[in-house]
Amino acid sequence: MVTLKQIAEELGISITTVSKALKEYPDVSKKTRKLVRETAAMLNYKPNSFAVNLRTKESKTIGLIIPEIVHHFFSSVIKGIISQAEKKGYLVITLQSNESYELEKKQIDLLISKRVDGILISLANGTADYKHISEVLNQETPLVMFDKIAKAIKCSKVTIDDRKAAYKATQYLIDIGCKRIAHFRGPLLPQNSIDRFLGYKQALTDNNIIYDPTLVYLLNKMSFDEGKFYANQLLKDHNDVDGIFINTDLVAIGAISEFNNQGIKVPEQINVIGFSNWFMASVISPSLTTINQPGFEIGKKAFKLLYKEIKDRKKKKIINYKNIVLETDLIVRESTV
C-alpha cells in the first residue's frame, strides 16, 4: 500500500507538499501539483482512510438501523438511503433490530463506538423508552428518525401522515358506496397503527356513519395467516360488511385469500383496501387497492436531512429540526369496485 511518504521520496519533496498538492492547496505551485498528481496516479495511491478519519474526526459513514430487512417497504427505504448517500460520498452500515429493543440498544452503541457521522433509525416495535436515543443526541451525533418515530424526541423526522392516509382510504370506501366498513388494525405500538385507526374513525364520523367498535379487529403479528384468520372471524361476526380497510398489505392479501376460499367475491361483496403498496399487491388477483407508502422517497429525504445536520454541526450552525411528512396516494386496483 503506497503512502504519501513514498510519493514524497519518489519526487524528493516533503510529505507536506505531497499532501497539499493532492488537495489542491494554492500554496503549492501548479507544476508540482501536476507532478504529484501524476506520480500518485502512477503508483495507484489511495489515501489511508483510517489515518484520514483519525485526523479529520469523521468517517464519511453513517449507520442505519431498521426493524427488518426482508420487507418491501424497508428495503425500499434502504435503497433510497444508499443511493442518496453514495452521491454525497457517504457509505452506510446497515443493522437490523429485529423489532427488539435490546438489540436496538446494542446496535446504537456499536455505531457510536464505530464513530459513524450520523444515524438513521426506524424504531423497533418493542421500543418504548428512548434513553438510548437521548444518549446519541447528547453525544452530539446527528440522528434522524423515519417511519416508526418517537414524537417526544427532539430530532428531525420523516414520515407519512398515517392518519390522513387512513382517512383517505376510508373515505374512498364510503365514496364507492360502502355502508358497513370494518378495520383490521395493528398493535398499540408503534404509533402508526393508532394513527391509522384514528383516521379510519374520523372518516366515519365525518360522514355521519356511527362508529361500531365490533367492526375493528386488533391484530398482533400482522401476518398473512392472521389476515386469513380474522377475515374468517369477520365473516362469522358480521354478514353485512361491504368494505374493509386493513392496516397492512400482507394482512389484506391474507384476508382476500380467505374470502376467495370461502367464495366471497372481492370486490363485489366486500371491498378491500390495504396499506403500504408492497410490490405483491399489484400482482395478486384481484390486485389490491392500497395506500402508497413512498419508501424510496422516505429514505432519500431522511438521508438529506441527516446530511444537512452533519454539515451544519461542522459549521457550528444552530440546527433546527425538521419534520417532513410525505404525501401518500391511494392506488385503486381491482379489490375495490
Add this chain to the structure above:
Amino acid sequence: MVTLKQIAEELGISITTVSKALKEYPDVSKKTRKLVRETAAMLNYKPNSFAVNLRTKESKTIGLIIPEIVHHFFSSVIKGIISQAEKKGYLVITLQSNESYELEKKQIDLLISKRVDGILISLANGTADYKHISEVLNQETPLVMFDKIAKAIKCSKVTIDDRKAAYKATQYLIDIGCKRIAHFRGPLLPQNSIDRFLGYKQALTDNNIIYDPTLVYLLNKMSFDEGKFYANQLLKDHNDVDGIFINTDLVAIGAISEFNNQGIKVPEQINVIGFSNWFMASVISPSLTTINQPGFEIGKKAFKLLYKEIKDRKKKKIINYKNIVLETDLIVRESTV
C-alpha cells in the same frame, strides 16, 4: 470523548498501562487492571476506532455489493450476512450495483479505498470482464462471491446448483404426467439462466422426451409483465403444453395471472413451476410450486467463508478456496397437481 490519556491522568499512571489493562495484558497487576476497568466504565470510555484501525490495520468492516436491494432473494442474503457478521463483531457496508458493470467497478474501488477487511459480491448481469475483481484479489483483500459468480475467478464461492434444481423441477413435472413442457428462460448472462436451461433440457432427454426449442422462450427483463406477455404468446404458439418451468417466480406469477385472465386453469390445464421461492409465491392463488433458493443460508455461508479467509490471511496461513453449493428443495404448492 474520553481517551486513554484522560484515564491515565485520572489515575496517575501511564497511557501504556491503561491500554494494556483494558486489554487484560498479564503484565499489569490485577489490582490496576480492575482499577482501570472501573474508571474506564465510569468515564464511559469508548476506544477511538479510527485510531485502533490505523494501528491494527483492520476495520472490522466488510463491504457487500449486490445488484438490487429491493428483491426478496437478495434482501434475504443481506439479512443472512448481517446476522452472521454481527456475531463476529463485523459491520457491513452495503452497496447496490444496479446490475451495472460501471457502478460495480466504482463501488469496488470505494470499498478498497475505505479499506474494508473483505468483500462479498454477487455480480451484476452487466459484468462480463473481471479485471476489477482480479485487482481486489491482487491487493490481498479477501473476497467471496455468491449466487451470480464468475467461475473463472479463483476465490471462494457459494451458490446453489442451478442445473440440478432445474432438473429437479422439470423431473417433477414429468413425474406428475406432463408431456409437453415449456420453459421460460433468462438472458445469456449471468450463468444461472444458462444452467437452469441446461437442467431443464437434461431432464427431458433423460426421460426420453425430445427437446423442442420452440417451447423455450428467452426473456430479458424477467418482469411480471414479460411473464404475462410470453404466457399469452405460448398459448398462441402451442395449444398442447401441459407444464411450464419458469426461470423466476416473478415471471411465473405474471404467467399465472395471464392464464387466469384467459380462463386457463392452473394446474388442471397447465402446471407451473417457478424458481426462487419469493415470499410472494406462497400468497398468490393458486400458490406457486417453486424451487427454494435459500438466501439467508447463502448469506450466512458466504460471510463465514469470508471470515475464515480474513483470519487465515492474518495468520499467514495458506488459504484454500472453497466452493459451497447449497441444496435446494422443490416446494410443491397449488400450481401443480
Add this chain to the structure above:
DNA sequence: CGATTTTCCGAAAACGTTTTCGATTAAGAT
C-alpha cells in the same frame, strides 16, 4: 539596488491507539 511583497515549500505537532523493549521494584533463593 534595497525594500517589500508574493510564491512556494517543509518542519513539526497532532489525532489516539498498540506494542516493543528496557527499567525498576519486589520477591525468592542461597
Add this chain to the structure above:
DNA sequence: ATCTTAATCGAAAACGTTTTCGGAAAATCG
C-alpha cells in the same frame, strides 16, 4: 547480605494523514 528471577510499569515509536506556521527564494516595486 547478595544474587537471581519474577512482577509491574512506562518511554517511545509507529500507524498515515492534515494543517499551522515560519522561513527561504523569487518576484515586484520604488
